[in-house]
Amino acid sequence: MKKVTIIGAGLVGSLLSIYLAKRGYKVNMYERRGDMRKAEMSVGRSINLALSDRGWKALERIGIADQVRKVAIPMHGRMIHPLEGDLVFQPYGKDKQAIYSVSRGGLNRLMMDIAETNPDVNIIFNQRCTGLNVAEGLTHFYDEEKDKEHAVHSDLIFASDGAFSAGRLHMQLTTDRFDYNQYYIEHGYKELTIPAAPSGGWAIEKNALHIWPRGKYMLIALPNEDGSFTCTLFFPFEGEPSFSTLKTPEQVKEFFKSIFPDAVPLMPTLTEDYFANPTASLVTVKCFPWSAGGKMTLIGDAAHALVPFFGQGMNCGFEDCTVLDKLIDKHSENWPAIFKEFEANRKPDTDAIADLAIANFVEMRDKVADPDFLLRKKIEARFTNRHPEKWLPLYSMVTFSHMPYAQALAEGVRQEKIMDKVMAMENIEARWDSEEIDKMMLDLA
Amino acid sequence: MKKVTIIGAGLVGSLLSIYLAKRGYKVNMYERRGDMRKAEMSVGRSINLALSDRGWKALERIGIADQVRKVAIPMHGRMIHPLEGDLVFQPYGKDKQAIYSVSRGGLNRLMMDIAETNPDVNIIFNQRCTGLNVAEGLTHFYDEEKDKEHAVHSDLIFASDGAFSAGRLHMQLTTDRFDYNQYYIEHGYKELTIPAAPSGGWAIEKNALHIWPRGKYMLIALPNEDGSFTCTLFFPFEGEPSFSTLKTPEQVKEFFKSIFPDAVPLMPTLTEDYFANPTASLVTVKCFPWSAGGKMTLIGDAAHALVPFFGQGMNCGFEDCTVLDKLIDKHSENWPAIFKEFEANRKPDTDAIADLAIANFVEMRDKVADPDFLLRKKIEARFTNRHPEKWLPLYSMVTFSHMPYAQALAEGVRQEKIMDKVMAMENIEARWDSEEIDKMMLDLA
Numbered sequence: 078m079k080k081v082t083i084i085g086a087g088l089v090g091s092l093l094s095i096y097l098a099k100r101g102y103k104v105n106m107y108e109r110r111g112d113m114r115k116a117e118m119s120v121g122r123s124i125n126l127a128l129s130d131r132g133w134k135a136l137e138r139i140g141i142a143d144q145v146r147k148v149a150i151p152m153h154g155r156m157i158h159p160l161e162g163d164l165v166f167q168p169y170g171k172d173k174q175a176i177y178s179v180s181r182g183g184l185n186r187l188m189m190d191i192a193e194t195n196p197d198v199n200i201i202f203n204q205r206c207t208g209l210n211v212a213e214g215l216t217h218f219y220d221e222e223k224d225k226e227h228a229v230h231s232d233l234i235f236a237s238d239g240a241f242s243a244g245r246l247h248m249q250l251t252t253d254r255f256d257y258n259q260y261y262i263e264h265g266y267k268e269l270t271i272p273a274a275p276s277g278g279w280a281i282e283k284n285a286l287h288i289w290p291r292g293k294y295m296l297i298a299l300p301n302e303d304g305s306f307t308c309t310l311f312f313p314f315e316g317e318p319s320f321s322t323l324k325t326p327e328q329v330k331e332f333f334k335s336i337f338p339d340a341v342p343l344m345p346t347l348t349e350d351y352f353a354n355p356t357a358s359l360v361t362v363k364c365f366p367w368s369a370g371g372k373m374t375l376i377g378d379a380a381h382a383l384v385p386f387f388g389q390g391m392n393c394g395f396e397d398c399t400v401l402d403k404l405i406d407k408h409s410e411n412w413p414a415i416f417k418e419f420e421a422n423r424k425p426d427t428d429a430i431a432d433l434a435i436a437n438f439v440e441m442r443d444k445v446a447d448p449d450f451l452l453r454k455k456i457e458a459r460f461t462n463r464h465p466e467k468w469l470p471l472y473s474m475v476t477f478s479h480m481p482y483a484q485a486l487a488e489g490v491r492q493e494k495i496m497d498k499v500m501a502m503e504n505i506e507a508r509w510d511s512e513e514i515d516k517m518m519l520d521l522a
Numbered sequence: 523m524k525k526v527t528i529i530g531a532g533l534v535g536s537l538l539s540i541y542l543a544k545r546g547y548k549v550n551m552y553e554r555r556g557d558m559r560k561a562e563m564s565v566g567r568s569i570n571l572a573l574s575d576r577g578w579k580a581l582e583r584i585g586i587a588d589q590v591r592k593v594a595i596p597m598h599g600r601m602i603h604p605l606e607g608d609l610v611f612q613p614y615g616k617d618k619q620a621i622y623s624v625s626r627g628g629l630n631r632l633m634m635d636i637a638e639t640n641p642d643v644n645i646i647f648n649q650r651c652t653g654l655n656v657a658e659g660l661t662h663f664y665d666e667e668k669d670k671e672h673a674v675h676s677d678l679i680f681a682s683d684g685a686f687s688a689g690r691l692h693m694q695l696t697t698d699r700f701d702y703n704q705y706y707i708e709h710g711y712k713e714l715t716i717p718a719a720p721s722g723g724w725a726i727e728k729n730a731l732h733i734w735p736r737g738k739y740m741l742i743a744l745p746n747e748d749g750s751f752t753c754t755l756f757f758p759f760e761g762e763p764s765f766s767t768l769k770t771p772e773q774v775k776e777f778f779k780s781i782f783p784d785a786v787p788l789m790p791t792l793t794e795d796y797f798a799n800p801t802a803s804l805v806t807v808k809c810f811p812w813s814a815g816g817k818m819t820l821i822g823d824a825a826h827a828l829v830p831f832f833g834q835g836m837n838c839g840f841e842d843c844t845v846l847d848k849l850i851d852k853h854s855e856n857w858p859a860i861f862k863e864f865e866a867n868r869k870p871d872t873d874a875i876a877d878l879a880i881a882n883f884v885e886m887r888d889k890v891a892d893p894d895f896l897l898r899k900k901i902e903a904r905f906t907n908r909h910p911e912k913w914l915p916l917y918s919m920v921t922f923s924h925m926p927y928a929q930a931l932a933e934g935v936r937q938e939k940i941m942d943k944v945m946a947m948e949n950i951e952a953r954w955d956s957e958e959i960d961k962m963m964l965d966l967a
Contacts (some may be wrong), residue, residue: 253803254803257702258702258704259702
C-alpha cells in the first residue's frame with residue numbers, strides 16, 4: 078500500500094485525500110493549524126465561497142456532492158445596490174443556473190469529517206512543514222504541541238498548503254529555473270456582517286450575491302444558512318478614500334452612511350467589526366514547475382493562488398483534483414508521468430483564471446453599474462438565448478461549463494472584439510434587439 | 523558613529539561600503555563565501571563584465587575609477603563572426619566610446635582591497651545570513667568556520683547579496699504585500715576559454731566584444747589582461763540543438779566545428795571545459811518594496827537581477843550607489859526618507875533595464891547578423907551624426923549616457939516606430955543616405 082503525505086488539510090487537501098484513499102493509498106494529511114472542528118477559529122477574514130460547476134463536478138466524481146449541497150445556498154444572480162435608485166437583479170445564467178454560497182470554515186470541517194470516515198485517511202494537526210527532501214521522500218514538520226521536529230517518509234508528497242505554501246517555498250529555494258511570481262492588488266479586504274433579521278430569516282434577498290458597486294471599490298454580501306450575510310469590503314489600502322483614511326468609528330459610520338446607505342441599517346456591529354477584523358491583502362501567485370522528482374507536486378492555491386473576484390479559487394483547486402484523477406487513470410499510476418502532464422496541462426488554465434479573476438474585479442466594482450455594460454450584457458444574453466450553440470458568455474464559460482479556462486479566456490477575448498463592433502453601431506440603444514443586429518452577430522460569431 | 527551592516531561583499535556591497543565609510547559610517551560587511559583573495563575560487567561560470575558609463579560614474583564619484591581603469595580593457599565595438607564570410611566590426615558608439623572588459627573576480631578582489639584601506643570598513647567572511655529582525659536592527663548569521671549562529675546589531679542594514687539574496691527572502695517571508703517575480707529564460711550559459719596566443723598576446727582582436735550570432739543562440743568572447751578571452755556559450759537548455767543534446771566530446775566537437783568553425787582552432791581545451799564547467803541558468807528578478815522599517819534596503823542584484831545581454835547588471839548596481847549617495851545629501855541622512863525615495867525613484871528604471879536586457883538577447887544572437895537590422899543601424903548612425911541633438915541610439919542611451927533607464931526605454935520605443943516607417947519606404951536600400959530620408963526623419967524625430 079503506497080503512502081501519501083498531504084501538506085495542508087484545507088479544502089483541496091481534504092478533497093484530494095478522499096480521492097487518493099478511494100484508490101487505495103494510505104494518506105497522512107498534516108495541517109499547520111489546530112483542528113478547526115474542536116474550537117471556534119474564525120479569524121474574521123473568510124470571504125464566503127461560491128461553489129460552481131467545476132467544484133460540483135469534482136465533488137460528484139467522488140460521490141460527496143449531496144453532502145455538500147445540504148450546506149450550500151443557491152445564488153441565481155447579482156443583486157446590485159446602486160447609490161441611488163432601485164435594486165437591480167442580474168441573473169448569472171439561465172433559469173436554473175446558480176452559484177452556491179458556502180462558508181469556507183463550514184465546508185472545510187465537513188470535508189475533513191468525510192475524509193476521516195475513510196480509515197486510510199489520517200489528519201494530524203499542529204504540524205508546520207519546515208522542509209522537504211523529495212529524493213528521499215521525506216517531509217519535515219515541526220510539531221507545535223510537542224515542540225519538536227520530525228520527518229515523515231512517504232512515496233508521494235502533495236503540497237496543498239495554500240497561497241503561502243511551505244512546499245512551494247521549498248521549490249523556490251531548491252529548484253533551479255523555478256519561475257515564481259507573487260503580486261498584490263492595491264486593494265485589501267475586510268470582513269463585516271449583516272446578522273439575521275430580528276424576526277429570523279434573511280434581511281435581504283437570500284438567493285443572490287449582493288453587490289454595492291462604487292467604481293474604485295465595492296461591498297459584497299453572501300448568504301449564510303443562519304440568516305446572516307458575510308459581507309466583504311474591497312477597498313484600496315491607500316489614497317482617498319481608503320483603509321488608511323478611515324481611522325475613527327465616526328469616519329467609518331459617516332463613510333458607510335453616504336456610500337452604502339441601505340446597508341448601514343442592516344449592520345448594527347459595523348464599526349466594531351470594522352476595527353476588530355483585520356485588513357487582509359489579496360495575492361495572485363503563479364509558478365512553474367509544480368512538481369519535483371516525479372514524487373511531489375504543488376496543488377490548489379499552493380500552485381496558483383487567485384484573487385476572489387471570479388469566485389473560482391476553490392473551484393479551480395477542486396478541478397485540479399478532477400484533472401489529476403483522470404491522469405491517474407490515463408497513466409496507470411505512473412506518477413512521474415502524471416505529475417509532468419498535470420503541470421503542463423493545467424498551468425495555462427490556472428494562469429488564465431488568475432488573469433480573468435483580476436479583470437473581473439473591475440467588472441464587479443464598476444462596470445455592473447454602467448449602462449453601456451448592461452446593454453452589452455443584454456445583447457449578449459439575447460443572442461445566447463437565440464443561438465446557444467454560437468455564443469456562451471464568458472461568465473458562463475467560466476462558471477457553468479468545464480471548458481478549459483485558457484480556452485474560455487481566448488473565446489472571451491474573441492467575443493469582446495465582436496461586442497465592441499456591435500456597441501459601436503450608431504444608435505445601438507434603440508436597435509439592440511433588431512434582426513439586423515442578430516444577423517450581424519451571426520456573421521461575426 | 524552610526525553602524526552599518528552590509529550583507530554580501532560582492533561588487534555592489536564593496537562599492538557601497540566605500541561610499542558609506544567616506545561619510546563616517548562604521549561598516550561591517552558580511553560575506554557568505556571565503557576570502558576570494560586568498561584562494562583560487564573560480565567556479566567556471568563568470569561572464570566577464572562590461573563596465574560602461576554608469577559604472578564609471580559611480581567609481582569616479584568616490585574617486586576610485588583610476589584604480590579600476592588599470593585592469594579594464596576597452597572594447598570599441600562588436601566583432602561579428604558570421605558562419606560564412608568575413609568578420610564585421612560594428613562600433614558601439616562614437617570614436618572614443620567603449621565599454622570595458624573586466625574580470626568579475628579580479629574587480630571584486632580589487633574593490634575589497636580598496637574598501638579595506640578604510641579603517642571603518644571591516645569584511646567578515648564565511649558568514650551566511652540566516653534572517654533579519656529589522657525592528658531590532660539585528661542581522662543573523664551562521665558562521666561557517668566556527669559552526670555557530672550569531673546576531674549583529676546595527677543602525678542600518680543593506681542587503682547586497684545578489685540574485686538569490688537572503689535579505690530579499692526575508693522580505694518575501696515577512697512583508698505583507700511584497701511583490702516578487704523571478705523568471706528564467708530558456709537558455710543557460712557555459713564558460714569556455716580562448717587562451718593567449720602561443721606567441722603571447724591576443725589570438726583575435728583585443729579591443730572588441732566578439733560575437734558568433736547564430737539565431738537562437740550565440741557564443742561571445744571578452745578579452746582578459748593575460749591575452750586570453752573568456753568565452754560564453756548562450757544556448758537553450760532543451761530542444762535541438764541544446765545543452766541536452768550535446769552529450770559526448772565528439773558531439774560537442776562536431777557541433778562547434780560546423781557552427782563556430784573559426785573559434786574551434788582557438789579553443790584547445792573546448793571539450794574539457796565544456797564538460798568540466800557547469801551549465802548555469804539566467805534569472806531576472808523584480809520585487810517591491812526594497813526597504814523595510816526605514817532601516818533596511820535591498821540594493822544591486824538583490825533588488826533587481828538582470829540577464830547579462832545589455833552588459834548592465836553591474837553598471838545598474840553601481841548606479842544604485844550613485845543614486846543613493848545623492849539622496850543621502852538630499853535628505854541629510856534621514857534614512858527612512860532616503861530609502862523611500864530610493865525605491866520609488868529607482869524601481870521604474872531597474873524594471874526598464876531588466877526588460878531591455880531580455881530584448882537585447884534577441885538583438886545579439888540574431889539581429890546583428892540580419893541585413894535589414896544592419897541597414898537600420900546605419901541609417902540611425904548617419905542621422906545621429908548629422909543631428910546628435912535629435913537622436914541618440916538606444917544602445918548609446920543605455921551605455922554611454924546617464925539618462926534614467928525608463929526614459930531610455932520609452933525613447934527607444936518612440937525611435938523604433940520612426941525607424942519602422944523609414945524601413946517601410948520603398949527601395950530604402952538605395953535611398954537610405956538621401957536628403958529625403960534625412961528630412962523625413964527630421965520631421966518625425
